Amino acid sequence: MSDQKTPRKSAFGEVKGHIDALATGFKYFVDPHRMTLDYPAEAMELPKNYRGFFRLVDEKCIGCSLCEIVCPSNAIVMMQLPVAQSPAPQAGAQAPARPGPKVKKRPVVDWGMCIFCYFCVDVCPTEAFEPSSIHDLSYFEESEYRPTFEGFLKLPESPSKNSKKVVAKLDEKNGIKYEEKGDKE
């Protein structure tokens, strides 16, 4: 049981309340606590594990389709891509020598549907997705949301890559403080 007491009003308390409120307002007028950033002139440097756009590393992918199965928003489509050179038929004991697969399956993400949950990144048995912290992207046309397979092999370019990068630091007085980061890496 922890019944709290509601503060009751008195004439004195009322005057004091008004003065307190105004004084506190004035305190912040003189010394404002700003948490906003002047984007895109300044942009936040996000932590390494930020769930941003990612790309596929073709050599690592084994085409298992697990990422497609687990994607909650069905943003992943498995593409059937022709394999350049077909391996030589095996001269084995099997009667009809089967040629190697003519197609390989590779995932492509529709960025318009992706919710960046990273289920696909976490489910991939070979770590074939390379994550990045790029997140601030916009497109002119709806079709641009769907990269081609080649487009999905490289990371998109961040529009704020030339902005001044700042790092958000927790601060006891200001909540969040932005510290400048050494210009470029």
Added chain:
Amino acid sequence: MTQEIKTVPFTYEVLSQLEMKEGILELQIGPAHAGSGHMRVLAWVEGDTVVKVDPDVGFVHRGVEKLSEDRLYIKAIPMVERPSLVDTVNANLGYVIALERLLGLEPPPRAQYIRVITAEISRIMSHLYGIAIYGIFMGSSTVFMWAVADREPFIDLLQELTGARVTYSHIIPGGVRWDLPKDFADKVEVALRYLENRMKDYEKVWINNPVVMARSMGVGKLSAQDATRLGVVGPNLRASGVEYDVRKNDPYAAYADFDFEIPTFKEGDSYSRLLIRVEEIKQSMSIIRQALKRLPEGKVIYEDYYKRMSPLMKEIYDKTGRVKFTLMLTSLSPPKGEAISRVEGGRGEMFYYLVSDGGKNPYRFRLVTPSFRNLPYFTHVMPGHKLADIPVIYGSIDYFPPEADR
């Protein structure tokens, strides 16, 4: 200036007769973002007095329940977060607990503690948002800006842990997806101390402000008896003097291990609904501190699951604390049966009901959200008040349309 407000009887028959009367004006508030989201409030007024209010909900229905029926169990995790975007951890936790009960798993203690820590951070954010909404409803953009900005340090904390700002999808059956970073406890302490200091200024500018007191004391009263009868939940129920909190009454995760109080107020008016959120933030801070102090060592995912990981997955977990999904997790098919779970979300009790027919998708999933259960404030508390009291009552109950509409 607080005067006794005559309450209109709680029957629709009486109220619908009023509709026929001459001189009654029908007002439509909304549906385009009438406050904290898209909803329409139909209000009938006689002069300046509200005689009937009908909240028209459903504008932001997401269909979480139905959509989950043709998806794998794990795919519903990001979906249950969507209705209550300022309180995603608690929404996620409730679903996963129901699923774990179906599967019969028990996550390791470290995972339970991490769940409590993130859930309490989420509660602080949700209450700050509630205070912000209350502020803007009463015309104070200062408090709105302050409270929304003060969520930022906490968003930053969870962003560092999970890599996302709002929709963390952090809790999975059997544990959590990421272990706490090394310096997490220190950072949390900085954020908590910041908010503690800041709360003193909130008290001066907003909570003890005579204007706020005059505007909200005695407005929107709901007695303990009526609150229980109407089934309202969460901080609003406790502001009416009913000591009920799922964390205490039906402990889940690691809540039984912690020492905390359930603040209650007798008045049940809008002002005490503001105060209760402030008090609960203090309690949440104490829970977070206790949990970080006593954080057990060990894995964040249950042992059997870890054993089934491939060598590459184990290596990643040991190095970075990131849990990779195994095939087992993606193709969960719980045995036939049903399970319920309740969690105390930022706005009140969230209820989950899962039915499995042995397949890979839920047979039925039911989600009852606190905002929906707080709707009686519109129908039963607002009538009898002045028209200008509608925003005050609406703001004080921290109603969030997407959460009510699911």
